Amino acid sequence: MRTTRGEIALRYALLLLVFVVSIGPFAWQLATSLKAPTEDIYTYPPSLLPEDPTLANYGRVAEVVPVWRYAFNSLLVGVATVVSNCVFAAMGGYALARMVFRGRGLAALTFLATLLIPGEAVLISVFLTVRSMGLADTLTGVWLPGAVGAINVLLLRNAFLALPHEVEDAAAVDGANTWQRFWRVALPSVKGTLAVVAILSFMAAWDDFLWPLIILSDPDKYTLTVGLQSLSGTFSNDQRLVAAGTMISVAPLLAMFFALQRYFFKGLGEGALKG
């Protein structure tokens, strides 16, 4: 099929339009965060470029709320979520895919059944459970319910099922035990799926709002999302501070995403289709 010049021009025009719609609001927020306290941010027509760009708002927002403390809390929960999901979902997925034992079907069904239950529908009951464990108002309590996602177990099970048996069989012949075959042979072969699980679980933990909102009451333990929301409630009159706070929250994630987007798009299409 020949592509005409007009069609190409139309395509780029549409691409640019959607680009502005997708990125514009972020750019506007970035611009607001860089505008000095003396600059009018309500001018008409609006000016996208700050007259005198300054990082002062990033310092000031840290004086109003402990934003770096929030970021550290989010990072802790995020890293813990990634590690626990990758390790335990891989172990569970491997057992389901490669081992023969009584009760395997029931175990697989348990994970499958979980997919029918939205987290929001068991929110209050999970809160009671975590509270009875003495983990209310702790970062451990924020992390634990999402420590091993059922969907990740099933994703990794599928990844292991797709591997050819020969390599593991050869390792077994060489005397490798179950753990060695899992850790040294099978796990390195599902790196792609592991990357997707890692990225998605970090995003889920970093972006989650409802659960930390329910479980945390001590402002020192707030994660970034909860902290930002409380910031906007108290200081909504200074949009520059809120803008600086949102930029602190979104920048690390965007950096990670643009660095890893190759894996992301490769895996997400498959991953989303499965879950």
Place this chain on the structure above:
Amino acid sequence: MGGAATAERVRVDSAGPRRAGKPRAPAVRHARYTPWLMLAAALATTLTFSLFPFFNTVVLSFTNARPLGGGEFTGLANYREMASDELFWIALRNSTLYMLVCVPLLVMLPLLLAVLVAKQLPGTAFFRASFFTPVVASVVVVGLIWNWMLGTNGLVNGVLQSLHVITEPIGFVTDGWLLLFSCMAVTVWKGLGYYMVIYLAALANVPAELHEAAAIDGAGPVQRFLRVTLPALRSTMVLVGALSAISAFRVFTEVYVMSYGSGGPGQESITLVFYVQQVGRGLDGSVGYASAISLVLFVLTLGFSVLLLRLHRREDRL
């Protein structure tokens, strides 16, 4: 030694017919507890934080439980209370409306977007990644950004006023109904990139020959889209519809952030999840009543979840 082991493996491998679809027996036996050891953490988490809470929610919905004490069996009292609770009906109406508005938009718009970026032109990879940016940002961040843009002295009202389209600012986030629709717009805006990626994966599987044949038969781009692309993507559209319907019923953060936690004037804009957390939260929350509302939420999503599982099975993925 190697030869003996190989013989052993062959013997194990050919030890009788296996049922189709089951992984074959491993060459080396493992202790009976090994698989359970490997499954322990995943199973424990799933049972403790999903399945048990689900059954607990069902039980609690028939009680007047509170976090500190209470918990007598009250039969259908919570469900009777629901029937006459005006806020519950507002929440149910809003959540249903949310689903009805967002699903068609999220089925169609990302598909058009996917068709737009599927064609390999210089720069499409960059555009594709930037269309995904709203997906990566958290709902809180996105809600705050749009709050600022849609506020009475924000960018959108400013532009409209300077173009003399309007004289008074529009209350995008202060009027109850407009707030709800603004939240829907944010949900759709944030979801575009996600569903675009799902469509891209499906578009890659549409045989190019179909398009070429249609082009030879004289079909224009619109005709080819309607006659070739749409029919080929029918099951993906069902998938996207089910996924977006479930997430529409789960909406909470957009409404919470954009109304500064209030749920809009007179709580006109609350959703079901918003109401669940409002009723059940805190040390004097009505856990029993919140559980009953949670079950309504579960039932609303169940049909779509089952549809999703069936789609997965048909593709033989789970």
